[in-house]
Amino acid sequence: MARIYDFTEYKLHALMEWLATENRYEDADLVRETLDAYLLGQCDIEWCEGAPYAIYASESDVPG
Numbered sequence: 001m002a003r004i005y006d007f008t009e010y011k012l013h014a015l016m017e018w019l020a021t022e023n024r025y026e027d028a029d030l031v032r033e034t035l036d037a038y039l040l041g042q043c044d045i046e047w048c049e050g051a052p053y054a055i056y057a058s059e060s061d062v063p064g
Contacts, residue, residue: 008038008045012052 012035019028034054037043043054 008047008052009035012038012045015052 012031016028016031016035019025019031031052034043034045034052037054037056038045043056046053046055
């Protein structure tokens with residue numbers, strides 16, 4: 001049986017970890033909030049030139 005991995009979840013987690021290793025903790029926290037929202041189904045992620053963009057269905061779903 002084949003395993004299916006969520007590329008978006010994997011890439012956001014990797015980006016969060018990389019930002020933390022670069023001491024960019026505020027940026028890493030923003031990615032963490034976005035990853036949480038994505039996993040909870042509150043937003044979709046679109047990729048443009050390798051960068052993630054969160055698309056929220058409702059303004060009330062936007063963290064912060």
